[in-house]
Amino acid sequence: MTRKTNRRALVVGGVAIVLVLGVLLSSALAQRRFGPPRATREGDAQLEKPPVPKDANEKKVLEILENIRATQSYRNVPPEDGRLLRLLAESMNAQNIIEVGASTGYSAIWMGLALQKTGGKMTTYEIDAGRAAIARANFERAGMADIITLVEGDAHEEVKSLKDPIDIIFLDADKQGYIDYLDKLLPLVRPGGLVIAHNITPRMADPDYMKAITTNPNLETIVRGGVGLTLKKH
Numbered sequence: 001m002t003r004k005t006n007r008r009a010l011v012v013g014g015v016a017i018v019l020v021l022g023v024l025l026s027s028a029l030a031q032r033r034f035g036p037p038r039a040t041r042e043g044d045a046q047l048e049k050p051p052v053p054k055d056a057n058e059k060k061v062l063e064i065l066e067n068i069r070a071t072q073s074y075r076n077v078p079p080e081d082g083r084l085l086r087l088l089a090e091s092m093n094a095q096n097i098i099e100v101g102a103s104t105g106y107s108a109i110w111m112g113l114a115l116q117k118t119g120g121k122m123t124t125y126e127i128d129a130g131r132a133a134i135a136r137a138n139f140e141r142a143g144m145a146d147i148i149t150l151v152e153g154d155a156h157e158e159v160k161s162l163k164d165p166i167d168i169i170f171l172d173a174d175k176q177g178y179i180d181y182l183d184k185l186l187p188l189v190r191p192g193g194l195v196i197a198h199n200i201t202p203r204m205a206d207p208d209y210m211k212a213i214t215t216n217p218n219l220e221t222i223v224r225g226g227v228g229l230t231l232k233k234h
C-alpha cells in the first residue's frame with residue numbers, strides 16, 4: 001500500500017468518525033430536549049396485560065373497540081393510549097370532555113367507558129363527513145349515543161360556541177391547529193383539568209404549541225410515549 005493510499009484511508013476514516021459522532025450527539029441532544037424515545041414503551045408493554053372487564057357492559061364495549069381496530073382502517077390512537085385516556089377520565093371523575101378529531105370514534109369510546117361511570121358527557125369534533133357517520137354508528141352500538149355528541153365541521157370554528165367548564169381536552173386533529181385550540185379552550189378548562197395532546201413527538205409536535213404548554217407557570221406538562229399531558233394548576 002502506498003503512502004498516498006494510506007493518507008486517503010485515514011481521511012475517509014476520520015470523516016466517518018466525525019459523521020457518526022455528529023449523529024450520536026444530535027440524537028443525545030434531542031433526547032435531552034424531548035425526553036426518552038417512544039421505544040421505551042416496549043418495556044411497559046411487557047408488564048401491562050389486556051384490560052379485564054368488570055361487568056357485561058365493559059366486556060361488550062371492549063369487544064366493540066377490538067372490532068373497530070380489526071375492521072376499520074382509519075388512524076386511531078393505539079389501545080394503550082385509549083386505556084390511558086379512560087383511566088385519567090375515570091380517576092378525575094370527568095364530567096365534561098372535549099375531543100378534537102373524532103375520526104371513527106375509537107378514542108371517544110375509550111373515554112366513554114369512563115363517562116358511563118362518572119355520569120359525564122363528551123363533545124367530539126370531526127370535519128370529515130364519512131368518518132363522522134361511522135363514528136355516530138360506533139357510538140350507537142357502544143350504547144354511548146346519549147353521552148357522546150359528535151359535531152361535524154371545522155373544530156376551529158365550532159369550539160367557539162363552547163361555554164361550560166371542561167375537565168379534559170383531547171387534541172387529536174390537525175397538529176398545526178393545536179395552538180389555536182389551546183388558545184380558544186384553555187380558559188374553559190377547570191383548575192385541575194387536563195389538556196391531552198396526541199402525536200407529541202420531536203418530529204410532529206408544533207413548536208408554538210410546545211412553547212405554550214411548557215413556559216406557562218399555570219401549566220405543568222409532561223410528554224410520555226408521544227402523548228402530551230398538561231395539567232392546568234389550581
Ligand SMILES: C[S@@+](CC[C@H](N)C(=O)[O-])C[C@H]1O[C@@H](n2cnc3c(N)ncnc32)[C@H](O)[C@@H]1O
Nearest residue numbers: 076077101103106107126127154155172173174
Ligand atoms: C388521527 S384522527 C383522530 C383519531 C381519533 N381520535 C381516534 O383515536 O379514534 C384525526 C382526525 O381529525 C380530523 N380533523 C382534522 N382537522 C380537523 C378540524 N379542523 N376539525 C375537525 N376535525 C378535524 C380528521 O378528519 C381526522 O379524522
